Amino acid sequence: MSGSRAEAEEKVGSRQRLQVNEYKENQNIAYVSLRPVQTTVLGKTPKVYLVPFSLSSYKPDQLKRPKSLLDKNSNNEVACKKCKKAEIKKTCRRILTPKMEATSSKAESTLQKSSLDVHAESNKWQYKSTSDTVILSADTESSQDGDSDEGTTPGMDDFSGLSPYEKKRLKNISENANFFASLQLSESAARLREMIKKRQPPESKRKKPKKKENETGCRRSMRLLKVDPSGVSLPATPTQPILVADENPLLPPGPLEMTSENRDDNSELFKGFLQTWAEVSKVSLGRTRSKNTEKELSSIKSYKANLNGMIISEDTVYKVTKGPIFSMALHPSEIRTLVAAGARSGQVGLWDLTHQPKEDGVYIFQPHSQPVSCLYFSPANPAHLLSLSYDGTLRCGDFSRAVFEEVYRDERSSFSSFDFLAEDASTLIVGHWDGSMSLVDRRTPGTSCEKLINSSLSKIRTVHVHPVHRQYFITAGLRDIHIYDARCLNPSRRKPLISLTEHTKSIASAYFSPLTGNRVVTTCADCKLRIFDSSCISSKIPLLTTIRHNTITGRWLTRFQAVWDPKQEDCIIVGSMAHPRRVEVFHERGKWVHSFLGGECLASVCSINVMHPTRYILAGGNSSGRIHVFMN
Structure with a gap:
């Protein structure tokens, strides 16, 4: 019994790890790496099901296992369920940060497709070997200052081989794109164009008041009107020519x-x-x-x-x-x-x-x-x-x-x-x-x-x-x-x-x-x-x-x-x-x-x-x- 158990352990140790390559369609989308993690071998082989989810409508408490899986697990699985659940939530929080809520729908469909492919491949491996325990974990780059001493994220070295500078650059590009998307500049520009296109209302010209025909005029002097007090017009006075004196009149001719x-x-x-x-x-x-x-x-x-x-x-x-x-x-x-x-x-x-x-x-x-x-x-x-x-x-x-x-x-x-x-x-x-x-x-x-x-x-x-x-x-x-x-x-x-x-x-x-x-x-x-x-x-x-x-x-x-x-x-x-x-x-x-x-x-x-x-x-x-x- 002891010899057969030791051979089984050697087979498990020599078995190669399962690797799943991420799908790179857009460089602004975070990489997803799925790899088996070696854990303690339990009496029964647990099954892991990957369910598609949306990044825009994700909530931290949404990702939970179905109740049917919990019912099938043995009493030994209950002991480590809490540990695995905590680890999955911690990993998901690093992947799904609030900044990813503004990611485009194209990135969401791409991620769903890659999740389905990983689920199918994991079922294939499970069918071949039921004695191994495979736990898939999704890791995401985290190049924030103080995350690690070396400035790298575990899980990225095996696939991409990117330097810390390139990883930080990709992260900055993604954060800038999300930030500008959250500002909604295109919507603001559209509203401004609509405001400019709107025609200004023409200035209202002030209407001149109409003169009343029977309006009484101002009083004028009868002398200026050249009429006598009875209203009879006075005869026109003959105008005498005005003699303008010459400033420099010529002197008479002669001595x-x-x-x-x-x-x-x-x-x-x-x-x-x-x-x-x-x-x-x-x-x-x-x-x-x-x-x-x-x-x-x-x-x-x-x-x-x-x-x-x-x-x-x-x-x-x-x-x-x-x-x-x-x-x-x-x-x-x-x-x-x-x-x-x-x-x-x-x-x-x-x-x-x-x-x-x-x-x-x-x-x-x-x-x-x-x-x-x-x-x-x-x-x-x-x-x-x-x-x-x-x-x-x-x-x-x-x-x-x-x-x-x-x-x-x-x-x-x-x-x-x-x-x-x-x-x-x-x-x-x-x-x-x-x-x-x-x-x-x-x-x-x-x-x-x-x-x-x-x-x-x-x-x-x-x-x-x-x-x-x-x-x-x-x-x-x-x-x-x-x-x-x-x-x-x-x-x-x-x-x-x-x-x-x-x-x-x-x-x-x-x-x-x-x-x-x-x-x-x-x-x-x-x-x-x-x-x-x-x-x-x-x-x-x-x-x-x-x-x-x-x-x-x-x-x-x-x-x-x-x-x-x-x-x-x-x-x-x-x-x-x-x-x-x-x-x-x-x-x-x-x-x-x-x-x-x-x-x-x-x-x-x-x-x-x-x-x-x-x-x-x-x-x-x-x-x-x-x-x-x-x-x-």
Whole structure:
């Protein structure tokens, strides 16, 4: 008996274990391993039945053996039933965790199929050998931290041969899939799409209340309704034409009596003023001009020394006209210092600086109704002051007879500038704002011009005659500068002899040098002063120098006009926007020569400046009618 029992035990020990391979259809499904576990051999062979179950509807207490199996077991099986039942429940809890509830139905069917195959195979083994006891247990990977020291799950090494890292990765994939499935993102996205697709209800437009036809209107004045208290309409009152007064009415044609606006005509001061002009008219300026022409130009060093000696004081600053000064002229007398200024209001102011106090030496006249843009003392008679205005009139103030004579008048056009074609001031060239020019002969009776020529310019700002070859004159337009020959002017020919097209913006003025006419200086809004070589008047005049200078005065200040010094024709004088306020002198080569600074006496911009032909006297006018005089 003992020998047969020992042989049976050896057979049982040498018997190979039953192995069941798991079904791998989806890598996200946990592996199921079924293997026989060697246990204590009992007297009878127990039978194990595998029943299909669902993962989604699993409950821990659901997996129980049928009562029929319990009834068939012997008393020896009852002793180990509790142990086996506890072991099965523990294994099932590891397999069926709450996270597996969201597994797809495909995984459930796969697991059921594998369970049925295992049940059939176990029955086959049971039929062959009834003396062996086989207990099938289902194990699942458990790679949680702290499950085992080696980080592996028993039962997986024999089948898959996966490393701990791969097992942990598979577990993480499964847990992430279950987590996202539990969030129900697809359902939330579907609900959001439905909410977006829903059309928003159109905005309800507010309905305007309908006006009642019989609604009573507001009360109105019977005077506004033009009815009397009884309700009868009043007759319409005849409307009288409203006479709008012209701000700048034209003065009557013909000569105007010279009456001062700030003095009494019968006062002793005014009579003395007229007597002074009569004495000045006796001075012959022909000799002085010939002497200055023959005289050579002084050196720049001596010229600078004379300019440094010119100063300004409170006695040489005074407000002469009303409004901005548009033009200025200095009387050529060497005995008296007489300054003339033309204002925007049409006034002409005269200031005798040799008279003290200075208030008594100022006289204001009104020969024009619009801005006086050009002033010249006659080269033939220094007692005559010619003034040109925007109002289309050119007048000559004769202080010996106290009258303003009318030289030329054209009410259909506006004048901009003029100059003398002849040295005796008998003929003049007048520029119009519309681009036309007039040749005026003062020897003919009346005030009609001899010729009216339309130039190629759209506008003419300044006109200046060559000091030596007086048949040539230069005109400054908007962007171009033209030089004409007065002998070739006729209505059919408008082409100039020379055109200077180097300017890029609006031009303010263009003047020949005073003694020889060999240079031309132009002032442009592009902040450049240009000097051209006009020594040989041909088809082209070369550009000599370009001087950078700020010429932007704005709309409230009179525009700058660079002019030549009659004593030193290689130097130009121009106002400045720099602080402190000043008047600057430049050489024709572009070098700075001198700056006239006045401190508190010169606190504004002098846009218009003029130099005495023989003395070192500079007069500058600003945009408020004030004159500043620098003198030795």
